[in-house]
Amino acid sequence: MATLTRVLLIDRHQLLIDSLSQWLLMNAPEIRVLAGASSWPPEGGIAQGDGAAKADVAVVGELHGSEAPNLSGIVTSLRASGMQVVLLADRQPVMAINSALDAGALAIVPKSADPGHTAAAIHAAASGRRYLHPDIKGMLESTASTRVELSVRERRLVELYLGPTPRSIRDVAELLAISEQTVKSHLHRVRQRYAAAGFNVGNIISLQEQLRKDGWLS
Template sequence: MAEGSRGVVRRIGLVEDHESVALGFAAMLADQPDLELVGTAPTVSGLLEQVTDLDLAVLDLRLSDGSSPKSNVEQLRAAGLETLVFTGAENPYLLRSAARAGVLGVVRKSEPAAVVIEAIRVAAAGGQVASTEWAAAIDGDPELDDVGLSPRQLEVLELYASGEKLDRVARLTGLAPQTVNDYLQRIRQKYAEAGRPAPTKTDLYKRAVEDGWLPMPERSDVRRR
């Protein structure tokens, strides 16, 4: 790492496929003596082809190549890079996907430049970036009552609510069908106790989307349950 007027200069790479955002990002860091933007690309593979000796990768969640946050973060981590998410934070599923992959935090594109710069500075030094969006990604939307599902219950919910039949959920999880049914009854009970009843499969799907466990459907995505 180079030495700047504030000490160590952290090398930053940006994965962003909107040119205007990339230009604004570069402008933000231009007068920061301890942060150097050394590469920008619309995909993770494109960034890694440019440079690998980075201190931090800054990643937009929704890219036009259709890649998932999880696969992108895993690709960056395989290259030895930690990641900070830089996003509009409009999709709880994408945030949860990134959280599960182990990013250092989330910062909104709408935040003031000083907030974004400080988040980059903290993450580039290996620190966690605490934010409301990050807490929501890990713990669920703070405006929704947490139902406290266990990891096994979440696995059953994600499979069943996404459209799988009970017997197939049992096969995929290695559980007995009756055990899956018991889990579903308990999941419904927890949602009801939280004031968010889910008596039908469609209701369970809606709750899973609300809580960020399943992706929001595209407008053209017509689901029959």
């Protein structure tokens, strides 16, 4: 008898939760959807006896606007709650996908893919194995040759400094509780890394463009 895998579905659209739950019920009886949620953590937290508290795998789809930038934090929280994570990733940029993987997500499938891929991803994650849909794998591989790795601190720093709402070095330092010189040192190291990889990012505009190309900025 196949081992039962208990699943929590997280998506802002109830239709996705309902349709995927129904598909799994009809086609993958060894997967049981215990609960659905529109956000994480659920409003009011997890009550004792809540199905979410007993899930083995969380399947994370489209999040609410305020939650979307914190995808890696949500993955970290779900992992801390004892769940493996499958990400449905139609709209997430490469940066968000890589951050989710770094935070512990094991499987990533396009939201538009056949539900059979989601079922396979759930099985893989429940067994502690990685599962990347071919389209996701191809996208990540296509950026790997030019991608310079950034630490978690560096990602947050460049996002604040050069992201959709750019901030001054002083503001970045205050938000991260570090000195302005430390901010400058981090930026210098990022530029050095790009220079070593053969990319000229000597000015702010070229650095911003390369970070965006590599998926570190949305």
